[in-house]
Amino acid sequence: MSGTGEVVYLPRWRPGGSRVGAHRGRDAGGLGTFRDQVPFLRLPDARRIDIRATLRDPFEGTYVRRFETRTAIEVWALVDLSASMRFRGEADRMALVADLCTGLAASATRIGDSFGLIGCDDAVREDLFLPATRRQGIAVERVHRLATIRCEGTGARGLTDAPRRLAGRPKLVFVVSDFRWPETLIDQVFSGLALHDVVPVLLADAAEDEALPAFGLMEFDDLEGGGRRTVFMRPSLRRRWHARERERLDTLRSIASTYGRPPFRLEARFDAEALSRHLMTT
Known part of the structure; x- marks a missing residue:
């Protein structure tokens, strides 16, 4: 059998699930690539509080950073x-x-x-x-x-x-x-x-x-x-x-x-x- 090289692939959809992998997932959480900022009540994780975004809010809301999960398929x-x-x-x-x-x-x-x-x-x-x-x-x-x-x-x-x-x-x-x-x-x-x-x-x-x-x-x-x-x-x-x-x-x-x-x-x-x-x- 001849030698084989690495196959690089990219799924056409954003996978869900909790199993950590290499692909951009559709879910958001506390770890991964930065995605956006959301109110604290949507993601109540004090470890991810964004101080700058919180201080800029004129309504004194608290914001946390949300990250894009990496998921396996x-x-x-x-x-x-x-x-x-x-x-x-x-x-x-x-x-x-x-x-x-x-x-x-x-x-x-x-x-x-x-x-x-x-x-x-x-x-x-x-x-x-x-x-x-x-x-x-x-x-x-x-x-x-x-x-x-x-x-x-x-x-x-x-x-x-x-x-x-x-x-x-x-x-x-x-x-x-x-x-x-x-x-x-x-x-x-x-x-x-x-x-x-x-x-x-x-x-x-x-x-x-x-x-x-x-x-x-x-x-x-x-x-x-x-x-x-x-x-x-x-x-x-x-x-x-x-x-x-x-x-x-x-x-x-x-x-x-x-x-x-x-x-x-x-x-x-x-x-x-x-x-x-x-x-x-x-």
Whole structure:
């Protein structure tokens, strides 16, 4: 497994809660970054009395300094484990997923956030489920198993059950897949995660599309049960193939942007810096 860098991310919402972390929270209290001054009766903490603001008040009110809390969040990876995810072209797809999740787990736990993992094919895979944890060793050990996991399911419908495991406060959720799903399933999965900050991670490989020859016999293997087919590739078929692929990606981008962020394309190798740029600018 290749080395992984640190992933920098910024949630789209102000998290609440009392668990101290690295993100700007929506609550205010006595510790953190200075936010504003409020009357003493709103925050009766004599340790935070602002002498200057109190002396300036013509009505002789007492003011205290209020600070912005720093709060922890939960980061989750929802991983498609259907048979198409065992595709190997320029890279081993599941090795890429393992590198991605290792980077997310290490980065989240390093700053006090929790990391959780849900793997799904036709159902949620209980053998891979990891409740959100702040213990880096446990999180990284579990995601290392992704590189050798058996992907044999005929679909990814189990991802529609994943939102039930994410009840409660909003979370940062990475949905990791090649997204070769029916449009209805894509919409179902993303609408079920609408409460959360959702980041689709699209697994792609040049061998699936860009490397197609203009002419020649090609053998295709449908990993999800469709069997093998031999096809004579020609320019007109290649153009139709590319058009269908663009249409599929446009549909994914449209649905994903409706419920969360646009997809991040993961291809050839995991680049933590590229993912960080995507997360900080979308």
